[in-house]
Amino acid sequence: MTAPIVVVGAGQAAASFISRHVALGCEQPILLIGEEPHPPYQRPPLSKKYLLGQLERERLFIRPLQWYQEQNIELRLDTRVGAIDRERRQVVTANGESIDYDKLLLCTGSSARALPAEIGGDLRGVFSVRSIADIDRMSPEFQAGRKLLIIGGGYIGLEAAAAARQLGLEVTLLEMANRILQRVAAAATSDYFRDLHTKHGVTLHESARMSRLLDDDGTVCGAELESGEIIKADLVLVGIGSNPNTELAQAAGLDCDNGIRVSETCQTSDPNIYAAGDCSNFVRNGQQIRLESVQNAADQGDLVARVLAGETVTYTALPWFWSDQYDCKLQIVGLNHGHNQTVIRPGSKDNSLSVWYYRDHQLLAIDAMNEPKSYAFGRKIIEAGKNPTQQEVADPATDLKALAMG
Numbered sequence: 061m062t063a064p065i066v067v068v069g070a071g072q073a074a075a076s077f078i079s080r081h082v083a084l085g086c087e088q089p090i091l092l093i094g095e096e097p098h099p100p101y102q103r104p105p106l107s108k109k110y111l112l113g114q115l116e117r118e119r120l121f122i123r124p125l126q127w128y129q130e131q132n133i134e135l136r137l138d139t140r141v142g143a144i145d146r147e148r149r150q151v152v153t154a155n156g157e158s159i160d161y162d163k164l165l166l167c168t169g170s171s172a173r174a175l176p177a178e179i180g181g182d183l184r185g186v187f188s189v190r191s192i193a194d195i196d197r198m199s200p201e202f203q204a205g206r207k208l209l210i211i212g213g214g215y216i217g218l219e220a221a222a223a224a225r226q227l228g229l230e231v232t233l234l235e236m237a238n239r240i241l242q243r244v245a246a247a248a249t250s251d252y253f254r255d256l257h258t259k260h261g262v263t264l265h266e267s268a269r270m271s272r273l274l275d276d277d278g279t280v281c282g283a284e285l286e287s288g289e290i291i292k293a294d295l296v297l298v299g300i301g302s303n304p305n306t307e308l309a310q311a312a313g314l315d316c317d318n319g320i321r322v323s324e325t326c327q328t329s330d331p332n333i334y335a336a337g338d339c340s341n342f343v344r345n346g347q348q349i350r351l352e353s354v355q356n357a358a359d360q361g362d363l364v365a366r367v368l369a370g371e372t373v374t375y376t377a378l379p380w381f382w383s384d385q386y387d388c389k390l391q392i393v394g395l396n397h398g399h400n401q402t403v404i405r406p407g408s409k410d411n412s413l414s415v416w417y418y419r420d421h422q423l424l425a426i427d428a429m430n431e432p433k434s435y436a437f438g439r440k441i442i443e444a445g446k447n448p449t450q451q452e453v454a455d456p457a458t459d460l461k462a463l464a465m466g
């Protein structure tokens with residue numbers, strides 16, 4: 061009997077792989093091994109509706125547990141894979157069980173970066189936002205009137221700030237770069253979100269380096285900045301990015317460099333092992349990149365199922381991403397890496413706007429804030445490889461639909 065395809069990591073990429081495998085009618089058995097106690101679930105609502113208490117846990121699940129049974133997909137939850145034996149084509153679970161695989165798919169995701177214990181990262185009341193368990197631990201502390209300090213002004217920190225304000229907490233956010241979202245967006249997008257959060261009562265400190273968290277008998281009670289300023293807090297949320305989970309792959313000798321290196325078919329340096337999602341590092345337009353997004357995880361998982369079913373396909377999907385904060389829906393299409401010009405296109409409403417990124421007059425990406433049409437038509441424009449001039453884009457009278465369809 062053929063050994064199963066073993067999938068390690070029960071997240072977004074794994075769910076997408078399995079859905080496509082089932083849809084293609086593939087008969088080869090699948091064994092999904094995940095260290096969390098849940099079937100694959102969506103993480104985006106964790107810092108949004110789930111944190112706000114507006115979504116039940118089961119609604120996060122990409123498919124109900126029963127679906128896997130119906131499809132004869134074997135699930136081993138609460139089980140961590142500790143090693144890969146490439147010679148024997150086996151994975152070894154943390155409790156020592158060896159399991160044969162025919163092909164192995166690593167969907168191990170990424171982990172939230174933690175603050176070092178030496179500066180208070182292990183104090184009670186310090187939280188990160190990566191899993192259902194993280195939110196379940198943190199939610200009871202999210203009470204109106206309490207002081208929340210958020211370290212890091214990326215999307216997760218900002219989304220958590222929005223949820224916390226909606227729940228009535230006093231929120232201070234520290235960003236060590238000179239502006240929030242500096243790593244991922246142009247100044248115009250940062251300005252938009254700074255305004256939005258300031259209007260909603262968040263106290264933002266940019267260019268603010270924290271030197272340590274303050275300790276009150278083992279519980280966090282604030283932070284000291286390098287400037288000497290003290291900020292009081294009842295709880296702290298750390299949103300300082302994440303690292304790809306590559307330990308397994310590295311220990312097995314697979315090529316890794318900021319993620320598990322994969323080819324355009326998501327194959328690793330071992331032809332029997334594939335990797336998809338946050339943990340994979342791939343080449344796009346000649347650049348080595350790693351993405352943390354639902355789109356990338358879902359599209360790569362889907363691709364691996366097609367490849368294993370014998371299709372000749374390569375990974376060329378156009379990246380997209382979104383974020384929800386208060387009444388703002390941000391939609392991003394494309395990748396702005398290497399841009400050297402940005403154009404602001406005024407929106408159709410007070411709180412709407414889009415930012416278009418160019419490299420040497422080549423359109424790369426768009427951030428659309430409450431601008432679903434700019435996003436939708438902009439996406440078509442990028443997909444078609446069209447290149448509207450910056451003057452056209454900046455002019456609100458320009459008909460984007462005509463540009464996209466023309």
Ligand SMILES: Cc1cc2nc3c(=O)[nH]c(=O)nc-3n(C[C@H](O)[C@H](O)[C@H](O)COP(=O)(O)OP(=O)(O)OC[C@H]3O[C@@H](n4cnc5c(N)ncnc54)[C@H](O)[C@@H]3O)c2cc1C
Pocket residue numbers: 068069070071072073074093094095096102103104105106107139140141142167168169170189190191216305308336337338339351352353354355357380381382383384
């Ligand atoms: C709070 C939050 C908000 C987000 N919001 C957005 C958003 O708005 N839009 C967007 O596009 N993206 C968003 N993302 C990113 C998106 O959720 C991830 O990119 C996506 O989940 C990645 O999917 P994945 O399958 O690669 O990894 P994951 O979904 O993280 O799954 C990986 C799984 O592997 C398990 N695992 C790891 N190692 C082992 C092992 N050795 N043995 C067994 N199991 C293992 C992990 O525990 C985890 O369950 C958000 C992420 C977070 C955390």
